[in-house]
Amino acid sequence: MTTYLAAGLAVLLACSAATGAQGPDPDADTAREAETVISAAPPAALPVRPVADLERWSGRITGWTASHREAIAVRLFDAPSHGLPDLEAHAIAILEGQGSEAELNRLAGLAYLRFAGWLEFGLIDPETHAPRVLLDEEAAMLVRRLGWAFETGDAAQAIDDAAPTVRDYDTLRAEMMRVLAVTPIWPGVQSGPSLSAGDVGGRVDQLRTRLTAEGLLDGDWQEGDHYDIRLETAVRRYQGRTNLAPSGRMDQATLRQLNLPPDRRIGQLMANLEQRRWRTRxxxxxxxxxxxxxxxxxxxxxxxxxxxxxxxxxxxxxxxxxxxxxxxxxxxxxxWGLPNGSARPRFQSFRRNPSLARELGFRIYNRSGEAISVYEIDWSRWGGDWPYRMSQPPGxxxxxxxxxxxxxxxxxxxxxxxxxxxxxxxxxxxxxxxxxxxxxxxxxxxxxxxxxxxxxxxxxxxxxxxxxxxxxxxxxxxxxxxxxxxxxxxxxxxxxxxxxxxxRDSGVIDAYLAAHESHSPALPVTSRSMPGPVVASFD
CATH class of the missing domain: 2.40.440.10 (L,D-transpeptidase catalytic domain-like)
Structure with a gap:
């Protein structure tokens, strides 16, 4: 038990010490039959904000009771379902209750700040994809929230309130739990020709087993059954799930999706759950x-x-x-105020056939904003500082x-x-x-x-x-x-x-898995940039 407690504290303190890198749009102008530019102001430089010292903030949490610690510990077991690093060791250390009250309160406080911080703000930075650190103002908010939860007698609510409220977050979390549950028995379908209604054989049985594991087919079938309407319906549902044309036929595209390893799905779900955490509530x-x-x-x-x-x-x-x-x-x-990329080929076509500009209604303007004829364009400036722009009226x-x-x-x-x-x-x-x-x-x-x-x-x-x-x-x-x-x-x-x-997924997934590993992950996820499974260690 002492090992669990010490290891849990060491991991949380390591987590708290980690650091990470922190045209205009046109508006109609009927007077000029051109366009006025309205654009967002450039963002001001953000002030440097202090990184939270989790030890110090954990010490500011008062009002702990055994029931409060237990409620927090039970929630820690949910971390993998959120795609977050496994906190089971910390939960066990708190629940076993060995060690002084001060030590247990300290571990519970650190675990709460880490888990609630991940849920509220994410594991990696959405801009840099570096491991995200908790800021002082964020830690203060989490401490206040836990204090309010203590007053209501429901400490776990402080963690529940940190989870995203984006409408499909809970649906993705349920999918993560489903995939984690079937990972040890993830069945595949042997390579071979496409399968369709009426086919029989071992690969049809494998397809049924695979779709049963997906929860798309009841298990009341017999080996050797032919590819029937029930299986065809299940294949259609699977194809809809994986954004394939719902033909009901197990074609090669469907076979490739069926045989994706579970770690690919886990990585995709982890990244998408994280992306929900980045969004404003x-x-x-x-x-x-x-x-x-x-x-x-x-x-x-x-x-x-x-x-x-x-x-x-x-x-x-x-x-x-x-x-x-x-x-x-x-x-x-x-x-339509043409951006440079769209305007240049049109200028070239007008150079070959100047009458096109009039036929299509395009207006050409010089750098001063004056409307000019296509015949007034100085084509000798084409390869350098091109001073012209064009727009097209409604039509x-x-x-x-x-x-x-x-x-x-x-x-x-x-x-x-x-x-x-x-x-x-x-x-x-x-x-x-x-x-x-x-x-x-x-x-x-x-x-x-x-x-x-x-x-x-x-x-x-x-x-x-x-x-x-x-x-x-x-x-x-x-x-x-x-x-x-x-x-x-x-x-x-x-x-x-x-x-x-x-x-875009691969970059997010690789960065997320690297941060996940640094925070003692326990999910069997493989990244292209990491040769083998990531395994939790609390040694």
């Missing part, structure tokens, strides 16, 4: 949520899903970033479509309509230069302007039927959250594993 009473990996936009109001829209996102070479900003206004019949060929939604940000990303609406039928939709194209944008505009005086759907349609750019400032700003999550939990409790479109 207050998304906004009315807010817009975009998951780039799911090609989906959701409009939420008072905790209820109000609207869903398919979206197109940036190509891999121009991937859409993740961030949160407030939507401030929308533009009906918007101009059928304007790729902004009928509306754009502006939430000023340093990335110059916004949501807008598109002229390529037929592309929404495709499953994979990474077509844009970085901005987000939304399906049925006028319905989204109606939701955004709901309750704003004078802006009914009929009024929106009336304005769009014309050609004048119209800016509508929002009475109440709407937070827009753009995320990239490759595991999502649906409202019905289903979990879907999405394609890692931008190949």
């Amino acid at each position: 207050d998304l906004g009473r009315r807010h817009i949520w975009v998951n780039l990996a799911d090609f989906r936009l959701e409009a939420w109001e008072d905790g209820q899903l109000a609207r869903e829209h398919e979206v197109m996102v940036g190509r891999q070479a121009s991937s859409t970033p993740e961030f949160s900003e407030d939507m401030q206004y929308i533009v009906l019949n918007p101009w 059928a060929t304007n790729p902004m479509g009928e509306v754009k939604f502006i939430f000023p940000n340093r990335n110059n990303i916004y949501i807008h309509d598109t002229t390529e609406r037929d592309q929404f039928v495709r499953t994979r939709r990474d077509f844009s230069a970085g901005c987000i194209r939304v399906q049925d944008p006028l319905a989204l505009a109606q939701w955004v302007l709901d309750g704003q005086d004078g802006w009914s759907r009929a009024r929106i349609d009336e304005v769009v039927a014309g050609s004048s750019p119209t800016v509508v400032w929002l009475d109440d700003r709407i937070p827009v959250h753009i995320a990239y999550w490759t595991v999502v939990g649906d409202p019905d409790g289903r979990v879907r594993y999405l394609n890692d479109l931008y190949r």
